[in-house]
Amino acid sequence: MSSALWFLVVLGPLVFVHELGHYLAARLFRIRIDGFSIGFGPEIFGWTDKHRTRWRISVLPLGGYVKFAGDMNAASQPDPEAARLSPAERERLFQFKPIWQRAVVVAAGPMINFAFAILIFAALFTTVGQPYTVPKVAGIVPNSAAQAAGIKPGDMIVRLEGQSVRRFEDIINVIAINPGHPLNMTIARDGRQIDLSITPRRVEERDRFGNVYERGLIGLQATGRDVIRLNPFQAVGAATAQTLALTKSMATTLWQIVSGRRAVTELGGPLKIADYSGQSAALGLVPLVTFIALISINLGFVNLLPVPMLDGGHLVLYAIEGVRGRPVSPKVLEWSFRTGLALVLSLMLFLTVNDLASFGVWNTLARIFS
Known part of the structure; x- marks a missing residue:
């Protein structure tokens, strides 16, 4: 229970920061936003602001989303019916904005996670050293x-x-x-x-x-x-170098797993993050804050992977659109989102099984029923 609570303490603010990046970039380009959710599934509570954006806390605290007007779902899959709206209405819809603006909005989420990690490290380097x-x-x-x-x-x-x-x-x-x-x-x-x-x-x-x-x-x-202890200017430089080094390490480790140099059992999911959250909190404030920065980098890195449904997948589609001079067909877009959803759900299931194995659950069950 303690680990579960610390998991919410660690992940909740980072999801908010990530989605806030999308939200602020969208507001910059005058894009209408229907919803801002921390978590998925049914709404626990929420409110609607003066811009008609519904802010909500949802049941499953494993992520979040910003839903733009004219999107069919939380994954920002464009609604074909939006093409029937008037030019004035389409002007404020995400899917009708120029490619570069859509790319900025999508990239803003991961980028703010990296920036947040830099801010954390810089604060630690100036205070703790x-x-x-x-x-x-x-x-x-x-x-x-x-x-x-x-x-x-x-x-x-x-x-x-x-x-x-x-x-x-x-x-x-x-x-x-x-x-x-x-x-x-x-x-x-x-x-x-x-x-x-x-x-x-x-x-x-x-x-x-x-x-x-x-x-x-x-x-x-x-x-x-x-x-x-570093001065603020030195701290920002050192924090940026630290964030870049950790990002490179994540990319290297992922490639080692894909290429077979590391076992897939080293991958951890939500349960493992919850476990490490509780362990980091037990070690003290500095280890906990450092762990939050590490997960923020991880969140930014994972979301930039070229997988449909993730921010990186959207950026790949925009790159294809830029080269072709027109968006991919609705059919291709639909199948890419279905494939991405299947991949993400399969990965979550695999990581959960992995986590349970690392906790010894399967060995215990095997002993019980043998």
Whole structure:
């Protein structure tokens, strides 16, 4: 129950922020909005504002939507009957706006999620501070990947996978998500730079909550870590870099799962998010706020995937429309939305089964009925 409550605390505001991005962009282009919903299904309560927009809280808190006038449903599938309206009425409908305006409205949702994460990280870096460890090797774990690669104490890590390394923390996540995969690293030693390849070893770890996960380790020992408070300008830059790095990690991890380098069992759904929400809250305010920023990035990233029903799918259709010079046919549009709905529902079902397996539900049932 505690995890469920923290799940609502984490996801509810992020869904609101996401849909608020769509809403504000639509208002900017004078698009009429019929509804703004947090959650799906029957309305629990709501109100109608002076612009005739119905604001509602719905039963299923697993997302939300902004419904534009002239749409058949919450997925913004255009209503063919809208073409019969007068030119004055069509002027304020989303489907009759120029492509670039529709694209801005659709992209505004994911983009505001990324911006929200940047805001959270910037606030943390100015108040709590940002961890900083000089990327200098203090020691090498015997028989480790670092020793096999020829790294020595005193070496400075300059680049990893073509990206400059400013602090030791920059390499931790890259190493963690690439177990068993060779990485290009550049070190500085005695005034010269040396390029080498290093392959993180696969290790299985268990955290204090009993979660088991696989990660990569190379066996480097660093110097002492400082926590530095940044000024607002530095904080925004560092927060933007942090958000971009986490987004890249999500894309890399997803590709690893698609390509078979990672098991699909590592994917988590709503139940796992709820579980981690409760765990993050138990660790304190800073871990909880950091987790909220991470989920905000995740929400923005997932919605940009080119799947019909998601924002990324809409952007793909607008790109096709721009190339063809006319929208795709209503039949193609209908089937794309049906396919997207089937994919999303199938994925949600799969992730839920995955989550229950990670909690040991299926093993318990098997023991009970065996």
